[in-house]
Amino acid sequence: EDTLNVPVKIPIMYLPMHVGIFGSTGSGKSNLMMVLIKSIIDTNLDAIRKPNADKPRLSAFCIDPHDEFAKGVDKYGIQSIVNDMSSTTRSDVIGDFYYLTTHKSATTRDIRAYTREIRILYSEIQPRDLYSIREYTSEMSSFIDAQYHAAGENWIESILSMDEDAVSGSVTLGTLRAVKRRLSFLERSPIFIDSGTSILDEIFYAMETGRILVVNTSLMSDTEQFLLTTVVTRTLSDMRRALKSSGNLGDFDTQGQKRLPHSFFNRVKQKARTFYGKDGVADSSEVRDPRKLPVIQVTVEEAPSILNPVLMRGQSVFKDISRQGRKFNIGLLVVSQQVSVLDNVILSQMNTEINLRLGNEREIKACIENASVNITGFENEFRVMSRGEAIVTASYRELPLPARIPLFDTVYEKDRHRYKDNKTKKEEEHIL
Numbered sequence: 001e002d003t004l005n006v007p008v009k010i011p012i013m014y015l016p017m018h019v020g021i022f023g024s025t026g027s028g029k030s031n032l033m034m035v036l037i038k039s040i041i042d043t044n045l046d047a048i049r050k051p052n053a054d055k056p057r058l059s060a061f062c063i064d065p066h067d068e069f070a071k072g073v074d075k076y077g078i079q080s081i082v083n084d085m086s087s088t089t090r091s092d093v094i095g096d097f098y099y100l101t102t103h104k105s106a107t108t109r110d111i112r113a114y115t116r117e118i119r120i121l122y123s124e125i126q127p128r129d130l131y132s133i134r135e136y137t138s139e140m141s142s143f144i145d146a147q148y149h150a151a152g153e154n155w156i157e158s159i160l161s162m163d164e165d166a167v168s169g170s171v172t173l174g175t176l177r178a179v180k181r182r183l184s185f186l187e188r189s190p191i192f193i194d195s196g197t198s199i200l201d202e203i204f205y206a207m208e209t210g211r212i213l214v215v216n217t218s219l220m221s222d223t224e225q226f227l228l229t230t231v232v233t234r235t236l237s238d239m240r241r242a243l244k245s246s247g248n249l250g251d252f253d254t255q256g257q258k259r260l261p262h263s264f265f266n267r268v269k270q271k272a273r274t275f276y277g278k279d280g281v282a283d284s285s286e287v288r289d290p291r292k293l294p295v296i297q298v299t300v301e302e303a304p305s306i307l308n309p310v311l312m313r314g315q316s317v318f319k320d321i322s323r324q325g326r327k328f329n330i331g332l333l334v335v336s337q338q339v340s341v342l343d344n345v346i347l348s349q350m351n352t353e354i355n356l357r358l359g360n361e362r363e364i365k366a367c368i369e370n371a372s373v374n375i376t377g378f379e380n381e382f383r384v385m386s387r388g389e390a391i392v393t394a395s396y397r398e399l400p401l402p403a404r405i406p407l408f409d410t411v412y413e414k415d416r417h418r419y420k421d422n423k424t425k426k427e428e429e430h431i432l
Ligand SMILES: Nc1ncnc2c1ncn2[C@@H]1O[C@H](COP(=O)(O)OP(=O)(O)OP(=O)(O)O)[C@@H](O)[C@H]1O
Pocket: 023, 024, 025, 026, 027, 028, 029, 030, 031, 032, 073, 387, 388, 389, 404, 405, 406, 407
């Protein structure tokens, strides 16, 4: 069959209405993620090179569970793009770092120069972050909420150090022990720490300035990965929520103190004013509309573990984002091998799906049911799809689009001249 060489694009304005990437193992999800990261870099490069065109910038927090994106799978990876860039381009587009990992020492030398270690303070975790990643009984959550009420951001330390002999009142020893057991992974985790320097500030600055972050979670447990994604997503959305409910920067201060852990908010608030103030950083400065800020895309990998109906019954951070993210310009990029097990709230809020090859008839059926345009009767198309082939469906397109995802190495080789330096800038401007 003939194919047309027409690029398929997702308009930036639809990213905060959430994107799904579905495909069985080996269908090409990781390659697609790398192609998307490259498009984000290209979009930002374009915005920087044409500052007067008022082009939007994009940020992405990309979970990389197999540590493939930076190095790449075949010949090239995101680091190849970074290596190609002139130092000015690099500092504009990539900043000081783009790669987050558990231990810097385990990273190869060229990537290490752009690496930060992931460290999140206990004080930056809120009870609802935990409720978003695992089910808690009502006894456990009442106990946690009471501790949070009493100890504030020191609630985790306060629970972990609580003396079992001292339990009294409505808390049974069983509840205390159960909660301690649930929290014990924090004590073993290298990324969640009770004191020291957190990376959350840097993540917030990066996401408010149009940057990409590749997050190597290959050495983390699922629980660590999900808690990290949750804390980051909730922090970014609470900052923008505080902004959204403020008239000026003085209000923003009050709103931020109300919503975010104090130690975190006090560290970032000065810099936040430079992102959020319309005319200066004084209390009286009017605030910007969050929809004028960079679109932030957060990937949720191995999505079924946290986007399932059981967790969605509770106070899920992801349920909030899926419903309200568009108001704050924050979008979820849900990557999953299965559609059938995802919660309907999440699926119904999704406006763009990239459906790759699927494992079985049940998933094909779920994909067809979930698609944002009617693709009833497409079973056969799904059955004959090969690696890298996709059916793209979107609520803003009347028809489904069959598409072939290019290999990352191919698009990189074609475009690498762009990253070199600013000399091509003039030529590009002449073309326009
Ligand atoms: N668009 C594509 N065109 C041709 N080949 C592809 C394409 N995408 C991926 N492949 C090939 O298929 C293999 C698997 O791709 P990839 O690792 O992206 O799959 P995946 O869906 O991420 O798998 P997993 O679920 O195991 O992580 C790769 O080694 C790659 O060479």
